[in-house]
Amino acid sequence: MKYLSKFIFLLFHTLFIGIAVFESQGQISQLIPLVIITSLLLYFYFHNFSRRNELVEKDIHITTIIFAILGGLVTFLLQDQFELSAVLSAGIVGLFGGILPKFIDRPLTKIAPPAIYCGAFVGMTPPVLAGNYLFILLASFFAGNILIVTRENFNGYAGKLGSIAFAGVSLVSLLTYMLL
Numbered sequence: 001m002k003y004l005s006k007f008i009f010l011l012f013h014t015l016f017i018g019i020a021v022f023e024s025q026g027q028i029s030q031l032i033p034l035v036i037i038t039s040l041l042l043y044f045y046f047h048n049f050s051r052r053n054e055l056v057e058k059d060i061h062i063t064t065i066i067f068a069i070l071g072g073l074v075t076f077l078l079q080d081q082f083e084l085s086a087v088l089s090a091g092i093v094g095l096f097g098g099i100l101p102k103f104i105d106r107p108l109t110k111i112a113p114p115a116i117y118c119g120a121f122v123g124m125t126p127p128v129l130a131g132n133y134l135f136i137l138l139a140s141f142f143a144g145n146i147l148i149v150t151r152e153n154f155n156g157y158a159g160k161l162g163s164i165a166f167a168g169v170s171l172v173s174l175l176t177y178m179l180l
Contacts, residue, residue: 004149008146008149008150008167010042012163012166012167012170013163014038015170016166017034017037017038020034021034021035021038063108063111063112063115064111064115064144064147064148065115065140065141065144065145065148066115066144067097067111067112067115067116067119067144068115068116068118068119068122068140068141068143068144068147069119069137069140069141069144070116070119071093071094071097071115071116071117071118071119071120071122071123071140072119072120072122072123072136072137072139072140072143073119073123073133073136073137073140074093074119074120074123075089075090075092075093075119075120075122075123075124076089076123076125076127076130076133076136077123077133078092078093078123079123079124079127080127086123086124086125086126087124089120089123089124090120090121090123090124093116093117093119093120093123094116094117094120096116097112097113097114097115097116097117097120098113098117100112100113100116101113114147114161115144115147117161118143118144118147118161118164118165119140119143119144119165121143121161121162121164121165121166122136122139122140122143122165122168122169123136123140124165125139125169129169129173135172135176138172138175139165139168139169139171139172140168141168142167142168142171142172143164143165143167143168143169144168146164146167146168147161147164150164
């Protein structure tokens with residue numbers, strides 16, 4: 001369980017790069033940077049596995065999942081119903097999540113901003129891919145769970161929330177593909 005979150009990140013990053021390599025077959029100009037990125041990524045993971053991370057707050061609630069779902073659904077709603085761009089929709093939701101602790105002084109405001117912003121990344125999924133709100137709900141649910149599992153890892157590293165959102169969307173896409 002100690003290395004589960006790091007393994008999940010490694011799995012999805014490798015999957016993402018593997019798909020990119022598969023799609024760029026025969027194009028050496030794209031293949032060389034992908035090999036370099038993969039090598040650096042693997043070095044980072046193996047280097048990070050051997051480090052001891054500082055423990056962060058252990059008090060994780062279901063509110064993390066709820067905030068991730070809200071962030072995803074509101075972002076998708078702004079994109080789908082109000083026809084805002086995905087970036088603008090996520091920016092609005094992320095801004096709201098970021099200023100929430102300034103107005104409410106409660107313990108859950110420590111949990112809310114990253115969960116809302118992670119959900120906003122999930123909500124950026126194009127309606128053509130997502131299809132409906134159930135897809136976003138499930139992807140946000142998975143992303144919220146992964147956020148809880150990875151709470152103690154990769155703090156201060158850029159791309160954590162986006163990678164978690166990618167993992168949530170990938171899981172639901174895979175389930176959809178397998179079940180339908």
